[in-house]
Amino acid sequence: MSNDLFINLFVQITNMKQSFLAIVVMTSLVIVSCKKSATTNTNPQYKALTEAVYASGNIFPKNEYKLTANADGFLLKQIAFEGDIVSKNQMLFQLESATQDARLEAANNIFRQSEANFSDNSPILDELESQLRNARTKLANDSINYQRYKELYERNATTRIDYERAELAYQTSKNDVSARRKAWLRTKNQLYVDLQNSKSNFRVNAREDDNYRIKSFMDGKLYEVYKKQGELVRRGEAIALIGDANEVYAQLAIDESDFVKVKVGQEVLIKIDVYKDKVFKARVSKLYPKLNKADQTFRIDAEFTDEQPNAYYGMTIEANIIISQNPRVLTIPKNYLVGSDSVWIEENGDKKKIKIIKGVENLDMVEVKTGLTEKSVLVLGN
Incomplete structure (x- = not known):
């Protein structure tokens, strides 16, 4: 035809x-x-x-789609305009996010502090390890003293009171070492949990912060923008229309x-x-x-x-x-x-x-x- x-x-x-x-x-x-x-x-x-x-x-x-906001905020910056070719994950708009920025900063500070508390140079763990070392040193001395008094008591070279006093000191030091070791392990585990929680909280806030930076889902052309800079944008509201450029x-x-x-x-x-x-x-x-x-x-x-x-x-x-x-x-x-x-x-x-x-x-x-x-x-x- x-x-x-x-x-x-x-x-x-x-x-x-x-x-x-x-x-x-x-x-x-x-x-x-x-x-x-x-x-x-x-x-x-x-x-x-x-x-x-x-x-x-x-x-x-x-592949036409409407780009929507995932958070409430004023349109602070428009980076792409009608007719522009955009690529996947390119930031096109930015919303004002002062409150969210403050939350993200606080979450980041807590996360960094948690990392320091659980690190090899952790001051909290160093202090507990120092106390555990001191307790072990004392236990070693008390153990030697106890063995000495035990031998003397068996040869009737010392009184029973002195022998029992040495034995009590030894048992006390032994219990103290066990308690301090448990405290060190308990604190280390708790610091690990705190680190994981703070990391998760930081990631959540970081993802929430991304909601204020609106990006394209795929390559395409920006056909229409529904909002102007300075206008309030509500969560779920359409900001722009994007489709295949070819x-x-x-x-x-x-x-x-x-x-x-x-x-x-x-x-x-x-x-x-x-x-x-x-x-x-x-x-x-x-x-x-x-x-x-x-x-x-x-x-x-x-x-x-x-x-x-x-x-x-x-x-x-x-x-x-x-x-x-x-x-x-x-x-x-x-x-x-x-x-x-x-x-x-x-x-x-x-x-x-x-x-x-x-x-x-x-x-x-x-x-x-x-x-x-x-x-x-x-x-x-x-």
Whole structure:
């Protein structure tokens, strides 16, 4: 199908902008057909007809998403602007975060102090280790003294009171070493827990701080910014619109009566206002089963198969979804049709009305499946 024929196709679509009725597109020149249908008498002719469904819609970028705020705050800084190409995880906006900055600083100080308390040079652990060493030294002395008095007592060289006093000192030192060791372990474990808690708290505050620095989720183009610097932004409120900078798709709306005719994979011919007479080719990629009750249409998406338009957001388009292609069918001018299924013919000098069975049709021509032949003479009705 040539580009000129595509253009003729959209000449017909322009005349149908106010309705979403199904049309049948004829691949031969419409002008020739109109001239022939203007005569009083005519004969059915075999022509190539293409059945299509009219649709209208817009162009949108793929992977479109709205960038939202995860915290409340005033928009302090805008780093990217409409039309800019942005990369994944690039910071685009910054919110005022004085209170959060203070929380983050406090959490960081506690975390650093916890690290120092649990480090190899921890003053708290050093003090406990020093006390434990002193207790062990005393235990060693008391142990020697106890053994000496024990031997003396066994040789009746000392009194029982002195022996028991030495034994008590030894047991006391032994218990003291055990208690100080337990205290050292208990304190070390507690300092470790404090370190992990402070680290977690710091990470939470650091992540919360990231909420005030709004970044893009993926590479793309910044199409629209909803907030200005200095304005208050609420948590969950949209700040900007971002989409793919290179890939676009057509979002179409068709009349509900035509929805059952459309299937995924069907060819779509698209005319975009800003490109004047240029026609783009696409294919149906997705059907949405929910009816839009406001205008009684269904949504259909189409992917461009050849050249695609520039990624301008929301460009207005008109389209024909090719339902079937008929290389050779018997056709008559539409103005010869009487009602929905009859025509007047001339036969043996007489004029009579007969019924036909229609096939596809467009603005000017109708396919005749049965009831007429090429030799039939059609006449306009009264």
